Amino acid sequence: MIWVEARVVVDSVVAMGTTTSLPLRRVTFDYPERSLLCWTPRIPEVSAAANSVSLMMPFVEPYLARTLRRTLPDLPDDLADQTRWLIDQEIAHQRQHRTFNRQLVAEIPALTKVESMMRWVFRRLETNRPREFSVAFAAGSETVAYSIARWTEANASELFMDADPLATTLFMWHLAEEVEHKSVAFDVHQALGGSRFKYLLGAILSLLILGFFTVSSSLVMLNAQGRLRNPMSWWKLLRWGVSLSFEVLPNVFAAGLKSHHPSEMADPISLVSWLRLYDDESSTMPMWWVPTTAVA
Numbered sequence: 137m138i139w140v141e142a143r144v145v146v147d148s149v150v151a152m153g154t155t156t157s158l159p160l161r162r163v164t165f166d167y168p169e170r171s172l173l174c175w176t177p178r179i180p181e182v183s184a185a186a187n188s189v190s191l192m193m194p195f196v197e198p199y200l201a202r203t204l205r206r207t208l209p210d211l212p213d214d215l216a217d218q219t220r221w222l223i224d225q226e227i228a229h230q231r232q233h234r235t236f237n238r239q240l241v242a243e244i245p246a247l248t249k250v251e252s253m254m255r256w257v258f259r260r261l262e263t264n265r266p267r268e269f270s271v272a273f274a275a276g277s278e279t280v281a282y283s284i285a286r287w288t289e290a291n292a293s294e295l296f297m298d299a300d301p302l303a304t305t306l307f308m309w310h311l312a313e314e315v316e317h318k319s320v321a322f323d324v325h326q327a328l329g330g331s332r333f334k335y336l337l338g339a340i341l342s343l344l345i346l347g348f349f350t351v352s353s354s355l356v357m358l359n360a361q362g363r364l365r366n367p368m369s370w371w372k373l374l375r376w377g378v379s380l381s382f383e384v385l386p387n388v389f390a391a392g393l394k395s396h397h398p399s400e401m402a403d404p405i406s407l408v409s410w411l412r413l414y415d416d417e418s419s420t421m422p423m424w425w426v427p428t429t430a431v432a
């Protein structure tokens with residue numbers, strides 16, 4: 137395992153809530169002189185799909201953060217502390233994706249059109265809908281994010297074979313922290329009187345928007361990779377889409393049941409264990425381990 141000191145810098149802050157201490161990790165990624173169009177050379181379609189998700193983060197995560205920040209005065213102290221921590225994590229995530237995306241869009245200028253669509257959609261959601269709607273959307277989005285983390289962890293050795301370790305670490309760090317705060321937005325939704333049905337609608341809408349923009353951006357990136365007309369590329373994306381649906385949909389519908397709480401969903405163990413490898417004294421954490429093919 138490679139320990140990163142120079143390029144991934146982690147500052148540790150410990151937020152002291154009334155009931156629990158929650159670590160905040162501020163990680164900084166740099167991608168000097170490298171192409172981000174295809175950082176998974178063995179399976180370029182992974183880069184297309186992951187980059188599409190990254191592209192959406194600077195639009196969706198600030199929306200979620202602003203939504204949850206508006207709920208703070210109405211929350212009990214414990215939950216307000218946890219919500220502040222979630223907001224800090226989301227702001228840190230989108231900041232790192234913004235850096236990544238800036239370099240990606242410089243490489244593929246056609247992505248600016250997709251970014252404009254994302255900006256328009258999230259502005260419309262924020263300005264035309266009541267707070268109750270946005271909180272349900274936030275709660276649903278967190279369950280979707282948790283489910284993607286579980287699926288990605290389970291398939292990591294296939295998806296990230298020979299991948300760029302730094303880009304892989306960006307995505308796995310983000311997903312690991314999504315697991316860490318998987319139930320906070322749901323608790324906010326419930327504390328404000330939100331129903332299970334509205335939570336379910338929020339999750340489904342979140343999933344539809346994610347799916348739409350993942351396909352839209354992937355089209356642009358597959359075109360840039362010269363794979364737009366390659367049936368194998370579409371087969372892989374379809375196969376992952378179906379496989380991911382089998383992870384996401386049961387979690388979303390389970391959390392819509394009265395007896396269920398997101399905290400009961402099992403954490404992907406390697407992601408959680410990896411976050412624990414963060415070292416407070418040296419402010420470092422290891423890169424995510426990337427499998428490599430043996431050289432003959």
Ligand SMILES: [Fe+2]
Pocket residue numbers: 197225226229230310314
């Ligand atoms: Fe996030």
Ligand SMILES: [Fe+2]
Pocket residue numbers: 226278281313314317
């Ligand atoms: Fe999140």
